[in-house]
Amino acid sequence: MENFYVITNNSKDPALETARFVQEYLTARGKTCMIQEQVRCGEGHSYKYTDAAQIPEDIECVLVVGGDGTLLQACRDLSEKDIPLLGINLGTLGYLAEIEKQNVQPALERLMGDAFITERRMMLEGTVCRKSKKLMEDMALNDIVIGRDGKPRIIDFNIYVNGEFLNSYSADGIVISTPTGSTGYSLSAGGPIVSPEASLILLSPIAPHTLNTRSIVLPDDVEITVEVKEGRHSESAVVTFDGDTCMGLCGGDQVTVRKASRYARLLKINNISFLEVLRKKMSNQ
Known part of the structure; x- marks a missing residue:
């Protein structure tokens, strides 16, 4: 992968620490990476984390910084784009956002090396x-x-x-x-x-x-x-x-x-089965 886009939930990454790290790490290795901060859209408590029309056509992967809720919203916002997403978990449980903050660097290496699979979710x-x-x-x-x-x-x-x-x-x-x-x-x-x-x-x-x-x-x-x-x-x-x-x-x-x-496309880079994830997450409750 060469071209990346970062969607960040600034309530979980208020100083854009993780988003900036991702951008700097990728650009230092010759990749392109853009950051879109959370923007308020609509009425009431509804948020959109990005406008699909703002994402360039050559983007190959969207990295979502936040938690499961951020990733859920990003999947809905970008359903028409059919771009695979990978969640970086700054929340609590993290069923969907599988990459923890301390594992961002090796995750980026695997993405750049195309060492991942894509799951299609209904x-x-x-x-x-x-x-x-x-x-x-x-x-x-x-x-x-x-x-x-x-x-x-x-x-x-x-x-x-x-x-x-x-x-x-x-x-x-x-x-x-x-x-x-x-x-x-x-x-x-x-x-x-x-x-x-x-x-x-x-x-x-x-x-x-x-x-x-x-x-x-x-x-x-x-x-x-x-x-x-x-x-x-x-x-x-x-x-x-x-x-x-x-x-x-x-x-x-x-x-x-x-x-x-339409389907959501989620990237998976850890060789961990759903049952193992389930066992680990449930045992932490």
Whole structure:
């Protein structure tokens, strides 16, 4: 690899210490490297870490400095570019951002020597409709969550799969997850752990008001519709994409989720299996 681009979360790398180190290390070895700091974009608490249009066409790799949340957002921002990303973890857990700060130098050497593999990760796309009118759409690498905002109130949902009624839930919310997201919110909601290389969709209720509700594993070609039922606390519902983009819902609103046509491409340079990563991360909790 010759041409690199760095996206940095300046709340985790406030002096750009790591980003500058990466840039200086690469340019000293004859490579090109640009840095894009975090920029605020949109309303509320939504951030974009870069504008895909600003990235030159010859960029071969995007290095994402921050944590898993930064990498998730970068994957969404750059989904149309189809550029592989590698995360440098300055956060806590670091399932996705596999390079720790102390290992940046050897990681860069492996990148320059093309000693890596590329993993393709499934993503989800979701559409919010109110009375048949589309209000918004967005993508997620981890999950799309329909839940409550504010007070701890139970919300009633109807779930449809390919237009066929599946079940009704009274719960805090519903997590619709990719295999990559199976170790995130879905896991906390009681969902199974799935290899990130799989292609399927997980449906898990959050704190359901019942004794026998379980997660459901569905094939990747289905379309899931979550309808917020009219009535009890429906005004408290929100939909969130990867814990970032958020929109309030009303009774009767529908969120339709399907496999996205685009994929995230993540670089892997450590010869460590998913099971080994899982064992190490879980044992640290």
